[in-house]
Amino acid sequence: MSVIAINELKKRFTNGEVEEEILKGINLELQPREITALVGASGSGKSTLLTIAAGLQPSSEGSIVFNGQDLTQMNSEEIRKIRAKDFGFVFQSSHLVPFLTVEEQLYLMLEVAGKHLSKVELQKEVRELLQRVGMEHRKNAYPSSLSGGERQRVAIARAIVHRPKILFADEPTASLDSLKSKDVMKLIRELTTSFNITTLIVTHDREMLDYVDNIITMKDGFIQSN
Ligand SMILES: Nc1ncnc2c1ncn2[C@@H]1O[C@H](COP(=O)(O)OP(=O)(O)OP(=O)(O)O)[C@@H](O)[C@H]1O
Numbered sequence: 001m002s003v004i005a006i007n008e009l010k011k012r013f014t015n016g017e018v019e020e021e022i023l024k025g026i027n028l029e030l031q032p033r034e035i036t037a038l039v040g041a042s043g044s045g046k047s048t049l050l051t052i053a054a055g056l057q058p059s060s061e062g063s064i065v066f067n068g069q070d071l072t073q074m075n076s077e078e079i080r081k082i083r084a085k086d087f088g089f090v091f092q093s094s095h096l097v098p099f100l101t102v103e104e105q106l107y108l109m110l111e112v113a114g115k116h117l118s119k120v121e122l123q124k125e126v127r128e129l130l131q132r133v134g135m136e137h138r139k140n141a142y143p144s145s146l147s148g149g150e151r152q153r154v155a156i157a158r159a160i161v162h163r164p165k166i167l168f169a170d171e172p173t174a175s176l177d178s179l180k181s182k183d184v185m186k187l188i189r190e191l192t193t194s195f196n197i198t199t200l201i202v203t204h205d206r207e208m209l210d211y212v213d214n215i216i217t218m219k220d221g222f223i224q225s226n
Pocket residue numbers: 013014015022040041042043044045046047048049
């Protein structure tokens with residue numbers, strides 16, 4: 001059973017008088033514990049597809065079935081709840097809150113997700129995950145004192161601390177050097193499997209594809225058959 005099924009998805013934008021179709025009928029299913037990579041030229045529609053699948057912007061046509069429900073039929077409050085509880089996000093820039101420590105970033109996310117755990121349980125979850133991503137020793141540090149790779153590790157921990165079903169990652173390694181990129185990608189691989197997540201990742205970096213299960217190539221709003 002797929003975790004999410006995207007059917008005949010279309011997206012049109014209107015620029016002035018001109019309407020442009022950016023996604024032209026996308027079909028895609030993501031399977032549990034698999035990483036699917038979206039690759040393709042700049043402007044081919046990768047980020048648009050990822051953000052629509054994640055409920056961050058509406059589609060023009062088609063359906064997105066998650067947990068037996070069609071996201072395209074939901075109101076914004078229903079989508080917000082699913083995003084907070086079941087989805088995790090990582091982007092090119094870590095987007096950490098500058099005035100929160102590493103562990104506070106994770107507590108904040110748990111609060112947003114509405115996880116009702118005791119203080120002791122919360123602390124255990126956060127500490128264990130930080131250990132897992134190799135950042136426990138920096139739990140009291142602020143983002144400004146972390147390296148780019150460390151920030152991305154914290155961003156990944158924050159994205160999955162509430163145990164989402166799906167991790168959406170748009171070029172999570174684009175601001176890192178090759179060695180750090182591989183470390184981050186290995187981490188995403190490990191966590192996807194052991195935390196039972198399903199991951200959709202956009203990447204330009206061919207080296208990252210060694211760590212994924214499926215590669216989907218986009219071209220001009222279509223999926224190119226491999
Ligand atoms: N809100 C918007 N309004 C109008 N056009 C948009 C909007 N968002 C995206 N587009 C256009 O849709 C096309 C696809 O954009 P998208 O960001 O999905 O590409 P991408 O494959 O992620 O590219 P990149 O690899 O450069 O990140 C582009 O031509 C872009 O200009």
